[in-house]
Amino acid sequence: MTAADVMFFVLAALAIVGAAGVAFSRHILYSALSLMVALFGVAGLFITLSADFVAGVQVLIYVGGVLVITLFAVMLTQGIQNVAVSNRAVGSTAAGLLTTGLFVLLLRAMAKAQWVRPSGEVSAQTSTAGIGNALLGQYVLPFEVASLVLLAVLVGAVVLTRKETAE
Amino acid sequence: MIGTVHYLALSAVLFSIGAVGAVVRRNVIIIFMSIELMLNAANLAFVAGSNSLGSMNGQSIVFFVMTVAAAEAAVGLAVILALFRNRQTVAADEIALLKW
Numbered sequence: 001m002t003a004a005d006v007m008f009f010v011l012a013a014l015a016i017v018g019a020a021g022v023a024f025s026r027h028i029l030y031s032a033l034s035l036m037v038a039l040f041g042v043a044g045l046f047i048t049l050s051a052d053f054v055a056g057v058q059v060l061i062y063v064g065g066v067l068v069i070t071l072f073a074v075m076l077t078q079g080i081q082n083v084a085v086s087n088r089a090v091g092s093t094a095a096g097l098l099t100t101g102l103f104v105l106l107l108r109a110m111a112k113a114q115w116v117r118p119s120g121e122v123s124a125q126t127s128t129a130g131i132g133n134a135l136l137g138q139y140v141l142p143f144e145v146a147s148l149v150l151l152a153v154l155v156g157a158v159v160l161t162r163k164e165t166a167e
Numbered sequence: 168m169i170g171t172v173h174y175l176a177l178s179a180v181l182f183s184i185g186a187v188g189a190v191v192r193r194n195v196i197i198i199f200m201s202i203e204l205m206l207n208a209a210n211l212a213f214v215a216g217s218n219s220l221g222s223m224n225g226q227s228i229v230f231f232v233m234t235v236a237a238a239e240a241a242v243g244l245a246v247i248l249a250l251f252r253n254r255q256t257v258a259a260d261e262i263a264l265l266k267w
Contacts, residue, residue: 005168012177016184092191160242
């Protein structure tokens with residue numbers, strides 16, 4: 001077992017423990033902090049896949065952005081005094097069966113798929129330059145649409161959270 | 168030796184855990200976090216495929232997934248706050264206004 005293999009298992013364990021914490025933790029703040037652990041684990045896995053730029057963006061956007069506003073939502077909706085309330089789980093048996101079926105389906109699909117094999121030896125590319133070329137070349141139209149989506153989100157979030165004023 | 172298959176299996180595990188959380192939990196914020204987890208599992212599969220093929224397409228698509236996830240976070244949490252302001256609850260089974 002090489003050092004890279006050990007690294008994979010450590011990071012995978014981190015991600016799985018974090019994910020389980022999100023899904024099964026009693027306390028909603030622990031769920032939010034477990035989400036951070038899971039996201040850091042996945043960011044580490046991105047680095048082992050030589051996607052260092054994606055890992056950096058993952059930390060910046062998810063941990064720095066999404067997680068912070070999630071914590072804000074927790075604080076604003078639960079109240080700081082009673083953060084433990086309303087974290088019930090119902091229908092565990094049916095959900096367990098459903099998602100076990102989903103998991104088996106995913107693994108079967110993975111095992112049966114005719115994966116494309118790369119022809120010849122795969123050479124590692126510098127990820128930032130490659131992503132930049134792809135985003136401004138092949139994916140330039142989706143890139144622009146994404147910026148429109150973000151603009152709509154900006155306006156939508158402001159409109160939704162604004163207090164209604166009677167006129 | 169760790170290969171793409173390991174990463175895909177891990178992605179399936181993370182996706183399934185996220186699906187459990189989204190189905191079992193009754194707090195809308197936990198459901199939201201579980202959905203983020205599932206999106207992240209998909210990202211892991213994309214990057215693993217990108218790595219095994221030596222192509223940048225997978226990593227580029229991850230950026231669009233992240234855009235959608237960030238948009239979902241901003242608008243979804245705004246919806247949750249508006250919901251809480253109107254109904255004083257974030258439990259999904261108490262929000263049954265449209266249920267016949």
